[in-house]
Amino acid sequence: MPAARSPLVPLAWIEAKRFARHPLFLTGFVLALVFSGGEYGPAELDHQFVPAFFVGLFGLVVAARLTASTRRSEAVVDAAPVSETTRTAALCAACLVPAAAALIVVVFFRLVLAIFYDPRPAYSYGVFTTGERYVILLVLPVIACLGAPLLGVAVGRWLRFPGAPLLVAVALFVWGMLAGYRPSQMGASTWPARILHMLTPYTAWIEHNGSGDLWVPTVVRSLTGSPAWFAVWTLALCALAACAALLHGAEGRVRRAVVRASCVAGAVAVTSLTLAVVTGYSVTHDSSSEGTVVSDSRTPLPPHP
Amino acid sequence: MSASVGRAVLRAAPWPTLLGGCVAAAALFGIAAALRHGALAFPLSLLGLGLCGATAAYVLDEASAEVEDATPTGRRARVAWRLPIALLPFAVGAAAVLMLDDPGGAAGWDRLVPVAAASVACGLGVASALRRSGRLAPGDLASAIAFGLVFLAVAFEPLDAWVSLAPLESPSYPLATALAWALVLLSCAAVLAACERDPGRPANRKETV
Amino acid sequence: MVTDAIRKGANMTAPAIELRGVSRRFRGATALDDVQLEVMPGIVGLLGPNGAGKTTLLRILATVLGADGGSVRILGRDPADAVERTEIRRRLGYLPQELQYPRGFTTYRFVDYMAVLKEIEEPAARRAEVRRVLEDVDLRDRAAKSIRTLSGGQRRRVGLAQALLGSPELLVLDEPTTGLDPEQRVALRTVLAERGRASTVLIATHQTEDVAALCEHVVVLDRGSVSFQGTVAALVREAQGRVWLADTADPRAQVSWRTATGRYRNLGEAPAEAELVEPTLEDAYLLLRGATESEAVAA
Structure with missing residues (x-):
């Protein structure tokens, strides 16, 4: 008798197609493209918010709904030889769809900038090196759009009360907003502020004095932390979310493997978070056409002339 | 319609979800109040207002509507009893923005009260439209849609050339703002009235009464 | 009340x-x-x-x-x-x-x-x-x-x-x-x-x-x-004289299935060496369905 092929790949393919066809995901994806193709906002490093919000947070709700959608037929599905862990793994694999969508959005944005807009002045990227810029602009949005849907799968598996996906999405958004922007208002260079600024799945990297129709800000404030280690930290969070989802219904050997993987992911998370705080920028810098200076984050940015 | 029917219909509402939604919205407003002088208070309030609308989307959930529709207590009567529940998330949103309001300050938080009303109306309208399409308890989906619509409308201001939808500062177009929210409220009321008709009405004919 | x-x-x-x-x-x-x-x-x-x-x-x-x-x-x-x-x-x-x-x-x-x-x-x-x-x-x-x-x-x-x-x-x-x-x-x-x-x-x-x-x-x-x-x-009367028990399934039968006794219940025309039996409501319903299907195919 030939060895049975793993059902993970066909299952993942089915779930990926369901994800890609979900109206909420498509709405978020289209909105992200619209916001990336229209009027160019004041600072490019802020753009990571667009895919993270429209593809990532919408993807969280979609993933939770897809995961919960099989609950009604649980009795039948549970009797199938494919374990719940395999089904969850397929759903986790389907989260590559929003990650791919995020990649399309950020590449599309780069193309729009390259074709229609002049190069930004160097100071608008703050103190960040070219490599760090690419991490912020190309890597972090993709990770955010992978992690949020993975969390959605975990929510779909563990939280069964109505409105759970939306509540988690809002909580995640508030967490990101508070941790991203609040530390700079309380003195960004203090240790608590530096830790808080990294202790989030999404964070801000700059503040500026540009707004709405003022394309180019005159002062850009670079915030603390290391983008590269932050990327590793968020990847570890993705792994933890996947482990949390896989843990539901896992038994015996599989359960032990998932727990071990969680421990490894947890250790990577703690290490990378520490490194993101310790090795990154420890103070805020204000950059303008006149150069870059160390600044006190509590001092408001000068108004746009 | 007797009070006992009203009591029964009200008791059957998904209270844990509704109260949970209100508490979550109140928590957001609480954080906004704690940071009221910072830049984060406004977006947090908008999230709270969106959550009020999302909560209202659960008001019409009736899992067993198929048999409830076959009783003499028609759908419109049940909806009429349920609608006042939507005042709860509205009250949370309105009270929160009024408490955030500082009469001497530059920001006019009280101008967000119509947003709270429109958000709740939006939640009800979306839920009602989904119910018409056959979902008996559309709260989960309706809340996500209503939240998205309200939050995107007020946070991204897609019509800012003509109207300011969340006029925290003095509105540039006060009449247009008032008209825009009035239009949203009326549209949602119309959707509600159209979608919560008795499903037993003849499909292609007018009611004989 | x-x-x-x-x-x-x-x-x-x-x-x-x-x-x-x-x-x-x-x-x-x-x-x-x-x-x-x-x-x-x-x-x-x-x-x-x-x-x-x-x-x-x-x-x-x-x-x-x-x-x-x-x-x-x-x-x-x-x-x-x-x-x-x-x-x-x-x-x-x-x-x-x-x-x-x-x-x-x-x-x-x-x-x-x-x-x-x-x-x-x-x-x-x-x-x-x-x-x-x-x-x-x-x-x-x-x-x-x-x-x-x-x-x-x-x-x-x-x-x-x-x-x-x-x-x-x-x-x-x-x-x-x-x-x-x-x-x-x-x-x-x-x-x-x-x-x-x-x-x-x-x-x-x-x-x-x-x-x-x-x-x-x-x-x-x-x-x-x-x-x-x-x-x-x-309805049952309409199936009278059209339900047979035989040792084999009759290909001309509208519906045919193997019963618990090992014999075949054939609905429709009489197969060779078959025993006529009393119809049930299920037999009658299946015969009626078969007739409706045939009419639909002919139409």
Whole structure:
């Protein structure tokens, strides 16, 4: 008798197609493209918010709904030889769809900038090196759009009360907003502020004095932390979310493997978070056409002339 | 319609979800109040207002509507009893923005009260439209849609050339703002009235009464 | 009070249901097409294959769906009229094919809630009525349990209990015995047989043995139209002389299957060396379906 092929790949393919066809995901994806193709906002490093919000947070709700959608037929599905862990793994694999969508959005944005807009002045990227810029602009949005849907799968598996996906999405958004922007208002260079600024799945990297129709800000404030280690930290969070989802219904050997993987992911998370705080920028810098200076984050940015 | 029917219909509402939604919205407003002088208070309030609308989307959930529709207590009567529940998330949103309001300050938080009303109306309208399409308890989906619509409308201001939808500062177009929210409220009321008709009405004919 | 009115209002000589040329379409698909139907009080079985339009017909009769065309009269009233529709609903019990329950309700609380919606308002009378219907479906001991914790069959019986509230003049039941064990099915038959003496009970089902055991009349629906309407005996008579037991399956038979004895039951023309047997309702139904299929193919 030939060895049975793993059902993970066909299952993942089915779930990926369901994800890609979900109206909420498509709405978020289209909105992200619209916001990336229209009027160019004041600072490019802020753009990571667009895919993270429209593809990532919408993807969280979609993933939770897809995961919960099989609950009604649980009795039948549970009797199938494919374990719940395999089904969850397929759903986790389907989260590559929003990650791919995020990649399309950020590449599309780069193309729009390259074709229609002049190069930004160097100071608008703050103190960040070219490599760090690419991490912020190309890597972090993709990770955010992978992690949020993975969390959605975990929510779909563990939280069964109505409105759970939306509540988690809002909580995640508030967490990101508070941790991203609040530390700079309380003195960004203090240790608590530096830790808080990294202790989030999404964070801000700059503040500026540009707004709405003022394309180019005159002062850009670079915030603390290391983008590269932050990327590793968020990847570890993705792994933890996947482990949390896989843990539901896992038994015996599989359960032990998932727990071990969680421990490894947890250790990577703690290490990378520490490194993101310790090795990154420890103070805020204000950059303008006149150069870059160390600044006190509590001092408001000068108004746009 | 007797009070006992009203009591029964009200008791059957998904209270844990509704109260949970209100508490979550109140928590957001609480954080906004704690940071009221910072830049984060406004977006947090908008999230709270969106959550009020999302909560209202659960008001019409009736899992067993198929048999409830076959009783003499028609759908419109049940909806009429349920609608006042939507005042709860509205009250949370309105009270929160009024408490955030500082009469001497530059920001006019009280101008967000119509947003709270429109958000709740939006939640009800979306839920009602989904119910018409056959979902008996559309709260989960309706809340996500209503939240998205309200939050995107007020946070991204897609019509800012003509109207300011969340006029925290003095509105540039006060009449247009008032008209825009009035239009949203009326549209949602119309959707509600159209979608919560008795499903037993003849499909292609007018009611004989 | 309402229950009394319902009991007094029952008219056992007039048709409970009259449909003339009723049609219903869903996004271009025809669910019911020119349905003519007259149902007298008693227990009537509604048979038909999946997709025949049974559920659509039942939803129209339960006044939760309007017809596109034709005339509908239920208990002598027109459901197109809002006031008359409410009057019908006061005399109606309905169990849909799939009934969802609100979260957090106990059995008693749900049935009590439905009793309030059915305008049984006086608390003592309502309590008594709820207890009575729970007794009828053998759920008294589960009254305080959350519906979520009940088994599939028990949940089905909660649905039946709410349909029986107020001793309705017309009971519209869509596959009521689904999920019930044999004992519960027999108990339900007893309850429905009792109801059938004073009211009209319309049961849509795939269980021909339920129809044979319970119903005097049967309606067969196929492709949105009524293909047979009459007594169960008349339908069975149509199969007389067309059911055979043989040692092999006859290729000319409309339907043929192997029975528990190892012999083949052939419906249709007589196979060689076959034994003619008495038809059952299932045989008759299958023969009728076969004939309708052939007509459709010929058309």
